[in-house]
Amino acid sequence: MSPEDYKYITNFLLETTGLSLGENKEYLLEARLIPLAQSHGMNGIEDLVLSLRSRLDKNLEKDVMEAMTTNESSFFRDRRPFDELKNEILPNLIAERSATQKLRIWSSACSNGQEAYSIVMTLREHFPELADWNIQIVGTDLCSKALDRAETGVYSQFEVQRGLPVQLLMKYFEQNEQGWKIKTDPGISMQWKHLNLLEDFQHLGMFDIVFCRNVLIYFEPDVKKDILDRISNQMNSSGTLLLGAAETVLGVSDKYAKLSDCQSAIYSLAGRAVAN
Structure with a gap:
């Protein structure tokens, strides 16, 4: 070359x-x-x-x-953010949303869908009170092939062995000729949309939780700032942003504040009162 x-x-x-x-x-x-x-x-x-x-x-x-897109993902990747989602983020959010009983979650750069389905399993395993809630999870990615796989929800034996406890595999998946297919959950709306984070995403609407993990590390600082600032505009006032372990908003965007109760790269909107 x-x-x-x-x-x-x-x-x-x-x-x-x-x-x-x-x-x-x-x-x-x-x-x-x-x-x-x-x-x-x-x-x-x-x-x-x-x-x-x-x-x-x-x-x-x-x-x-x-x-050139890296579609690396696994179920419950880096485990700790999902633990903090279960122990800190969702309990507080459920209390705040008890009147409307609505929850919207965005899995950006969702790759083949493991992150979004890990969120579904976290909701179903630990929060039975959400059974009657209006829950929507939106997965977006630049790669159409990855989105097709995410929507199909079929994973190989190797993929389900990466991070997925066997009891969850047996409970939420069924085996077929192609591998393991996740069972449909009629109580949670799953949407898959093609999206380039450099482009406008206002049409996605507002979210309570945004996962944007392990993608900003590939961008220049000015691009990171632009994406983070625009994500903040799509977050409800009590919304939460989760980044990858090697990512931070510090020195990049002033729209966020670190959640003091969480050890991972998890942020609220700046100016929001954070509970102890």
Whole structure:
């Protein structure tokens, strides 16, 4: 791969997805994009870049963006945030929402859906009082293939062995020829939507809890700030934001305050009174 082609692709990804690859990632681009180029009938990276430069093939642009998206996920990933969701966040939120009995949760960059379904299992296992509530979980991702898998809700033996306790597997999944399929929960509305976090997401509405974990680490500081600031506009006044273990709003956005009772990267909106 020529330096010029590398620079063009990295700039293309930064512009379209916010993904900042930096230097010396030629091996990663080649591993993911050479097979893609060949699937489009091209000889390699050089032909792919020529086509991208023309800006005529929108399907190719979409495929490049999705090929470079990291769809790494697992059930109850990093466990502690789900423990704090169970022990701190949801009890307080349920008390505040007792009159309306409505709850909206956003799993952004949801990948293949394990995070969203982990939230469902947390709700059902520990909060029977929510049985009659109006609960909606919205999963969004840049990758259409990941969203299709999330909506299907079928996972391999390897995937269900990563973080999913066997008792939850037997209770919430059923085995079929493709693997393990999560059982439908008629009491919880699941929606899956294609979304680029660089684009406007006001149409998603307001949320009580927002999961935005392990995605901001790939963005430049100004992009992180823009996304975090816009997420704050989609959070109800008592809403909560959960980031990945290696992520923080400190020094990035002044819209949030750390929840003192939580050890993970969990934040409320700035100015909200935080209970002890």
